[in-house]
Amino acid sequence: MAVFHSILVTDSQAETAANRSLWLDGELASFGYVPDSDAALAVLSVKVHRKPHDLTAHLRRIHHCYQQRHSAALYAAVLDLSIVLQGKGEALRRRMLNASRIRLEPRDFQILSALERHDPRQIGNRYSLLASGIQGRSDLLAPLATQSESNHDPLALANDFIEYSQLDQAMDVLEHAVGLYPQRGELQTALLELYRSTASRERFQTAWRTFNELAVPLVGDWQSVADYFDRQAS
Known part of the structure; x- marks a missing residue:
């Protein structure tokens, strides 16, 4: 079964500390947030809202929702990633969507699979941050290994x-x-x-x-x- 991993998704269960560091926000522990709390999701969501073009922030939010089996929030996280990519990262979007499938409601998966048929403003839920629309940028597709990530003050x-x-x-x-x-x-x-x-x-x-x-x-x-x-x- 596919799992979240440093190469986005893989069929391997092997996972090193370096791999986990991509998906997990170390600041949650530093600030004392319990990983499965609503406050942890709020922090990850605020980071996406503050820097919507930060690909790592999107991936960590998706991973968190997946791990916590929070279907509605996971749908919103994948939707927000799709909106900000604006079709420029379809391969990435598809891999994240397929990896999330078992945690999504069937109808939500169908909507995310055919976004071109829908107006994002009409399909957001209460966890959606970007459904009102935002301009995507091609530099989101830079390799993850080359992205520098400064500590959030x-x-x-x-x-x-x-x-x-x-x-x-x-x-x-x-x-x-x-x-x-x-x-x-x-x-x-x-x-x-x-x-x-x-x-x-x-x-x-x-x-x-x-x-x-x-x-x-x-x-x-x-x-x-x-x-x-x-x-x-x-």
């Missing part, structure tokens, strides 16, 4: 969540990032602004206590935010 990821009013997820990202990058004061500043704007006093106090226990060097604003919450409570 946690501040940029948090800003993406804020843009979609997912403030709890933004705080999750920043809290994990402060522990990973204690030298970056701007991460703490952004986190403190979120605590204040969302009136998250208890969450602030828990984070302040935890960072002190871990000996994380904190910027001076933590005390001023503590004073702010004390004034609000009085």
